Amino acid sequence: xxxxxxxxxxxxxxxxxxxxxxxxxxxxxxxxxxxxxxxxxxxxxxxxxxxxxxxxxxxxxxxxxxxxxxxxxxxxxxxxxxxxxxxxxxxxxxxxxxxxxxxxxxxxxxxxxxxxxxxxxxxxxxxxxxxxxxxxxxxxxxxxxxxxxxxxxxxxxxxxxxxxxxxxxxxxxxxxxxxxxxxxxxxxxxxxxxxxxxxxxxxxxxxxxxxxxxxxxxxxxxxxxxxxxxxxxxxxxxxxxxxxxxxxxxxxxxxxxxx
Amino acid sequence: xxxxxxxxxxxxxxxxxxxxxxxxxxxxxxxxxxxxxxxxxxxxxxxxxxxxxxxxxxxxxxxxxxxxxxxxxxxxxxxxxxxxxxxxxxxxxxxxxxxxxxxxxxxxxxxxxxxxxxxxxxxxxxxxxxxxxxxxxxxxxxxxxxxxxxxxxxxxxxxxxxxxxxxxxxxxxxxxxxxxxxxxxxxxxxxxxxxxxxxxxxxxxxxxxxxxxxxxxxxxxxxxxxxxxxxxxxxxxxxxxxxxxxxxxxxxxxxxxxxxxxxxxxxxxxxxxxxxxxxxxxxxxxxxxxxxxxxxxxxxxxxxxxxxxxxxxxxxxxxxxxxxxxxxxxxxxxxxxxxxxxxxxxxxxxxxxxxxxxxxxxxxxxxx
Amino acid sequence: xxxxxxxxxxxxxxxxxxxxxxxxxxxxxxxxxxxxxxxxxxxxxxxxxxxxxxxxxxxxxxxxxxxxxxxxxxxxxxxxxxxxxxxxxxxxxxxxxxxxxxxxxxxxxxxxxxxxxxxxxxxxxxxxxxxxxxxxxxxxxxxxxxxxxxxxxxxxxxxxxxxxxxxxxxxxxxxxxxxxxxxxxxxxxxxxxxxxxxxxxxxxxxxxxxxxxxxxxxxxxxxxxxxxxxxxxxxxxxxxxxxxxxxxxxxxxxxxxxxxxxxxxxxxxxxxxxxxxxxxxxxxxxxxxxxxxxxxxxxxxxxxxxxxxxxxxxxxxxxxxxxxxxxxxxxxxxxxxxxxx
Numbered sequence: 021x022x023x024x025x026x027x028x029x030x031x032x033x034x035x036x037x038x039x040x041x042x043x044x045x046x047x048x049x050x051x052x053x054x055x056x057x058x059x060x061x062x063x064x065x066x067x068x069x070x071x072x073x074x075x076x077x078x079x080x081x082x083x084x085x086x087x088x089x090x091x092x093x094x095x096x097x098x099x100x101x102x103x104x105x106x107x108x109x110x111x112x113x114x115x116x117x118x119x120x121x122x123x124x125x126x127x128x129x130x131x132x133x134x135x136x137x138x139x140x141x142x143x144x145x146x147x148x149x150x151x152x153x154x155x156x157x158x159x160x161x162x163x164x165x166x167x168x169x170x171x172x173x174x175x176x177x178x179x180x181x182x183x184x185x186x187x188x189x190x191x192x193x194x195x196x197x198x199x200x201x202x203x204x205x206x207x208x209x210x211x212x213x214x215x216x217x218x219x220x221x222x223x224x225x226x227x228x229x230x231x232x233x234x235x236x237x238x239x240x241x242x243x244x245x246x247x248x249x250x251x252x253x254x255x256x257x258x259x260x261x262x263x264x265x266x267x268x269x270x271x272x273x274x275x276x277x278x279x
Numbered sequence: 280x281x282x283x284x285x286x287x288x289x290x291x292x293x294x295x296x297x298x299x300x301x302x303x304x305x306x307x308x309x310x311x312x313x314x315x316x317x318x319x320x321x322x323x324x325x326x327x328x329x330x331x332x333x334x335x336x337x338x339x340x341x342x343x344x345x346x347x348x349x350x351x352x353x354x355x356x357x358x359x360x361x362x363x364x365x366x367x368x369x370x371x372x373x374x375x376x377x378x379x380x381x382x383x384x385x386x387x388x389x390x391x392x393x394x395x396x397x398x399x400x401x402x403x404x405x406x407x408x409x410x411x412x413x414x415x416x417x418x419x420x421x422x423x424x425x426x427x428x429x430x431x432x433x434x435x436x437x438x439x440x441x442x443x444x445x446x447x448x449x450x451x452x453x454x455x456x457x458x459x460x461x462x463x464x465x466x467x468x469x470x471x472x473x474x475x476x477x478x479x480x481x482x483x484x485x486x487x488x489x490x491x492x493x494x495x496x497x498x499x500x501x502x503x504x505x506x507x508x509x510x511x512x513x514x515x516x517x518x519x520x521x522x523x524x525x526x527x528x529x530x531x532x533x534x535x536x537x538x539x540x541x542x543x544x545x546x547x548x549x550x551x552x553x554x555x556x557x558x559x560x561x562x563x564x565x566x567x568x569x570x571x572x573x574x575x576x577x578x579x580x581x582x583x584x585x586x587x588x589x590x591x592x593x594x595x596x597x598x599x600x601x602x603x604x605x606x607x608x609x610x611x612x613x614x615x616x617x618x619x620x621x622x623x624x625x626x627x628x629x630x631x632x633x634x635x636x637x638x639x640x641x642x643x644x645x646x647x
Numbered sequence: 648x649x650x651x652x653x654x655x656x657x658x659x660x661x662x663x664x665x666x667x668x669x670x671x672x673x674x675x676x677x678x679x680x681x682x683x684x685x686x687x688x689x690x691x692x693x694x695x696x697x698x699x700x701x702x703x704x705x706x707x708x709x710x711x712x713x714x715x716x717x718x719x720x721x722x723x724x725x726x727x728x729x730x731x732x733x734x735x736x737x738x739x740x741x742x743x744x745x746x747x748x749x750x751x752x753x754x755x756x757x758x759x760x761x762x763x764x765x766x767x768x769x770x771x772x773x774x775x776x777x778x779x780x781x782x783x784x785x786x787x788x789x790x791x792x793x794x795x796x797x798x799x800x801x802x803x804x805x806x807x808x809x810x811x812x813x814x815x816x817x818x819x820x821x822x823x824x825x826x827x828x829x830x831x832x833x834x835x836x837x838x839x840x841x842x843x844x845x846x847x848x849x850x851x852x853x854x855x856x857x858x859x860x861x862x863x864x865x866x867x868x869x870x871x872x873x874x875x876x877x878x879x880x881x882x883x884x885x886x887x888x889x890x891x892x893x894x895x896x897x898x899x900x901x902x903x904x905x906x907x908x909x910x911x912x913x914x915x916x917x918x919x920x921x922x923x924x925x926x927x928x929x930x931x932x933x934x935x936x937x938x939x940x941x942x943x944x945x946x947x948x949x950x951x952x953x954x955x956x957x958x959x960x961x962x963x964x965x966x967x968x969x970x971x972x973x974x975x976x977x978x979x980x981x982x983x984x985x986x987x988x
Binding site for chain 2: 702761778785788960
Binding site: 088091093095097098099101102103106 | 667
């Protein structure tokens, strides 16, 4: 069920602005891949192009291929809505639906698509997803309370539960811990390590220790020059990137000599 | 005049202090009350002596004297800057009270003159028996007409307004077309209500002919009201939709939910309370409109159940018409008019209250 | 492939092949919904075009009519359309200007009180009260103005005419044939000044609400910078609040002016207006406004007379349109200036 992602010659634009140039990258299934790099280097943009969220912004488009187990996400007749059902996403700030309870938030993907599901199956799915997000024990007694009443870390795990409830093949995480305190961050990191048993996980992070802790593969993005499009500089096993990178730019960034 | 300054305050006399002290000379805390009383006293004295005493004149002259005396006193003790500050405070507060005065008078007069006829007959009778001396008159016909025209206007303008706002926020966003539509909504907001009435009349008289029974109807009135209500609904709904965080839309898209379902199931429920409040305030605005209905729906002394044919009485027009009558029934009709005005105020203020309660009670709980 | 995860098959309306990326059929929901939305937006355009077209087509014949074709008995003696439309336009502008002279200082003062002087809780409650004033139907204002305010002010007008008649606007004396001066005060205080006062009262809450918004948007940083320099509250208002808010207040006033120009019932009920041009405020000879004239004459007029009134309405529409455009222009230029969106 976890799928391999191949990115081929990907160029990403916001209107006339060329944001990312020539990315070639293979993301392995059942592993965690981390995107690191300075702000504005296009790592989040690449992430959003993997589930076609990029084009939600007006004037944004891509050129190139993103293959999900060999099927091009940008091919003819591909429905972006269907892509997103298979490639889930967790955002920088926790964003549970404020009008919905915890239970409804988990079921949101199913309900919003108007799929019918017997009550017992719903209960099963809610428990399974919340357990999968390590949240079940904390909220099982208050499933009908509003999701916005939870703490930041709990909200983010609720969002992860919401994402895995629609059984995606891939989970994208866009700086999922940047709005959280250290203890909540730890809980999410533990969860990420568990998620890779079933899913292809891609995480964007500013925190290099986090990348080192949770990822198997690390991809480093950078701008050659201010005003130039962002590029993929180097990709490899996390161990190698952090201790013995091939590129000088990568080493500079890892060791904090960047800029 | 109300003391909310945060500067330290000491009851101080006129003794001179060093210039760099932070405890400069200050007027005693409630000295302004004394000065106010003094101002009014002097005013009453002056007017009595010159033999043109009146309560209104005393109040006005007294206020002016208060401004002057307070400024002079503060100038002497506290200096020019503090004196100017005190003057600005007094003037601004007085302006505020001056605006409340007519509101109070208006509510008082309407209630006291209208409450007598706000009886059962008001809701059950019409003006059918106006020619019979001493017969009970009522406003049932006008209430019926107001209900008809407002309901039809509501049914037409809410969908159009709602979907236009959805277009402006969710689909058009920054396109040229959306900018154009926004501009036109602004233009519509500025249409004088009587012009809206003339438009509806022109429309129907060109379709059915000037003298036709189908030209001046409750429906024509509703069309005029629609022109007035749509911009209110669009503006308030647009504001509310803009308040919905983009993150919620993205969360929904990321779950593989199509755009239209995201709008219906995520965006609209999140902003529902605000939209409902906007619509209620929109109704409150049109339900008291008189001029467009005078031109379109006209007036009829009996209940007209058919909104598509024949003139119809409405509550605001009834109030206006009752005033214009002279002759033996004038007194009775005036009483009816005041009761109609009271009913209007109750409806409008009630709608405002409900709208604000909804907005307050269901204020977005984002929990952040 | 989804046998381990039954829920996946429930997801989506096109559930037969939920793991295919290609859409099995067009997404009608999206197309329909965006179609309805765009259609509604275009309706706005259609409605306004209809307003302009229908008014113009009814009004044009009346505007170019010969004097003797007028259907209105009162104005048939006055000549062609413009000969009575222009005095009415004068009355409209004059009443609105008078109302603005009273309402603007009052409204700005109240807004300042609510935003910078009143304690917060008081400000909220009183803000609601002012908003309620805005909600009172104009016919009720008219009723109150005619039956309560006008008679109350009548003694004051009498006094004003006696002591202040050196001021031309307050002069309501007329020489009789024998040369003796007689007062020609409006009956029961139903004069231009009363009408303008009620108009002022009606637009005050509109200007107040908008200027209060603008005042509250003054950057707190600017205010605190001013206070930290030792300014009194009034000096802070002069230094920080007023300069920042000036464009906003001007546009608020323009919107209020637009409202005053188009206000119908209050004037129609209070003022027994005529077709004439005078600046005098207290006499029984008062200029009428376009809106009030239409309301007073439309129900009784016939055929061509109605078309003439519609033509007058078109003039009113154009006047208010110009005023509103100027207001929007000021708002738009300010937005560019502040760089905020």
